Amino acid sequence: MDEEARQVIVDAEHLKLLRWGYFVSAGFTAFFSLFGLAYVGMGALMSSLPFKKGDAPPEAFILMFIVVGILITVIGLAIAAAKLRVAKALRERNSRTLCYVVAVITMLGMPYGTALGILTMLVLSRPSVAKMFGAGPPATVAYPSEPAQEI
Numbered sequence: 001m002d003e004e005a006r007q008v009i010v011d012a013e014h015l016k017l018l019r020w021g022y023f024v025s026a027g028f029t030a031f032f033s034l035f036g037l038a039y040v041g042m043g044a045l046m047s048s049l050p051f052k053k054g055d056a057p058p059e060a061f062i063l064m065f066i067v068v069g070i071l072i073t074v075i076g077l078a079i080a081a082a083k084l085r086v087a088k089a090l091r092e093r094n095s096r097t098l099c100y101v102v103a104v105i106t107m108l109g110m111p112y113g114t115a116l117g118i119l120t121m122l123v124l125s126r127p128s129v130a131k132m133f134g135a136g137p138p139a140t141v142a143y144p145s146e147p148a149q150e151i
Helices: 003-033 036-048 059-092 096-106 112-124 127-132
Strands: none
Touching: 003 059, 003 096, 003 112, 003 127, 036 059, 059 096, 096 112, 112 127
16 A cells, blocks of 8 residues: 555544544533523523512623523534534535634633644645645736736
8 A cells, every 4th residue: 555545544534533523522512502591591580580679680680691691502502513514524525714713713612622623723734635625726816917007
């Protein structure tokens, strides 16, 4: 087996492992983003409890709980969906830029996400993997040899 064929097998296996890593990471991200619903529940509970006159928490405080809970849930689920999309892109060998962007976002989840993001960048930066994704050499732009004339 020559070196190029061996490298193709190694790259395919690394991409497969990264894909499984993104599936696991997406599952954890989706699960932990649902904890934002606890904030929504606390806000809803505070708004529905009977308080004595003057003892009720301010409406802005209750609204803050609800808004923060919704934001945590929506952002977490969006990141989980992006990780699932990256897993699909790694299988289909497309959207290399999306994989890089989500890898950077994934690095914020320490320590597992940091390792996954760094390994993703290391694997995707190989020229042999770039070829698998269809990325060729950078495009060149041809400029005219004469400067533009004023009208």
